[in-house]
Amino acid sequence: MRSLAIAATLLLAGCASAPAEVATVPAPPPAAVPAEAAKPSVALQYLYGSPEAAVAVRATNARIADYGVWRIKERPKDSVVLAPGAGVDAPRFEPCGDKPFAAVFDADETLIWNLGAMRHFAEKGIGFDLKVWDQWEKTGAGKAIAMPGSVEMVTRLRAAGIAVIANTNRTAANAKGSEDTLRAAGLGEFKHGETLFLMGDDSGGSSKDLRRATIASKYCVIILGGDQLGDFSQQFNAKDLPAAQRMALATGVAASALWDKGWFLFPNPVYGPWEKLGWDDAFPSDKQWEPK
Template sequence: MLRAALPAVLLLLAGCATQTRPVADVAPPAPQTPPKAMQWLYGSGEGAAISRQAYNALAAYTATVAADRKAGRPVRSAILAPGATLDAPRFVECAGGQPLAAMFDVDETVLLNLGFEYDDAKGGVRPWDEDRWARWEQAGADKVLPVPGAVEALATLRAQGLTILFNSNRNTANGAFTKAAIEGAGLGPAVAGDTLYLKGDVAPGSGKDPRRLKASEHYCIVALGGDQLGDFSDQFGPLMKDIPGRRAWVGQGAIARLWGAGWFVLPNPLYGTGTVGSYDDVFPADKRWTDQGGK
């Protein structure tokens, strides 16, 4: 009896072995709540209020610019001219006949990528994956919402006589999907090569300056909106690894006076060049405190 039963026992054990995954291969459970940065940006009143504050300020600024143009007074472009630097900024000259325009980044500036970030939150935030993002661009056009205040502000700017331009690092090959996302959220129209500029449209790579300059051939761009410093000038790029330096640069000289007066920043604590830095980068040595009371 024992010898007859042994093969069955071994078969049962073998079956258990094939059904049991090593602990290291078991996917971790989904977090019970989204990361705090997502809670804040997508769920909080405070996040929505800051976005509306930026868009209200932008619309007030462009109203003044539009009035100046109507009165025949000169207006200033928000686009740094070729050869200009952050410490000696010069701006593209606006021809008198050029229509006024405002240019916006897309992701987390006019569109909130709720579907993509939901997938990130449920799966545990993963390293950046270009292929995954491309799949999102193609499938997520109806899984976005406009940034609070964006629809109203862009309508106001159009009523002021401005053209709305979009400058995004989304893929050119997925331009039809990006157009659908923008227009489906009530932010359009978005016309490829005219009011919609995507990565690779003008020059290789993800730099946005060539697209800004190309659009400036046709429009006097008086306002920029974005959630990353690169949405205003590619010259911020080399500063991104110098955390104290980049904070100093945005408050220096003429650049400091552009925030809220041509350059408008939307909040994004989720990703990008602003979400890096070690303890040494973020906390000055003379401003650190350790609670000794509980020791």
């Protein structure tokens, strides 16, 4: 999780003074006019509260379910998990053989919206706090909700014989809490080590590549879903990868052949590696404009 910001409303109060030549007892300052309650940041408003986001997420989930049901009609030769040593720009994939089918998803902001924790961070005006998040992983069941259309999506995939697996950077130490959270959100049963893979399950740390390889050794993975590019390949998160190269990698010919054709990305304007972008990363300098 990355840092969260909350907009604050400032209270402005004025105080009228009595004329200097009149000796008076100072009057109490006028009562402040109640200010509008502080609102969540625009990113939080959009993702968790807007019908625009709900429609977009539901449509993505519908595409995933349709794709999965269609894809298994003709057994694919390869999965959509990159083989060890392969890159997004020169992809090779784990072979399927006769392995059972699976769809692999991130959990946070992909299967569930973490409403309880996100509101806490935002209302307190604090950034991501690892100790607070640890408590959330343990006790957040019932305070996170399934994203629009995700229950219907996982239900359709399972009915078609496709295993639904979560590969998330929640911690292995809190596996039971994550199992409880997914179940309470209506997404059914996830079992650590079988259909739930967590940070700490291997030596990869926050990289999900080793966990994806482990899953692909047992399943023909026909779908990857996530809200961050790292949910598809750690290559996108390579240290010191320039913003322009990351953009080119994600939008190049090889990656474009996978988006919505096995790789499915959910909108998340709240947190991600892109938070470090500067003006010239988001707005090319040759496109600057000023009114005259």
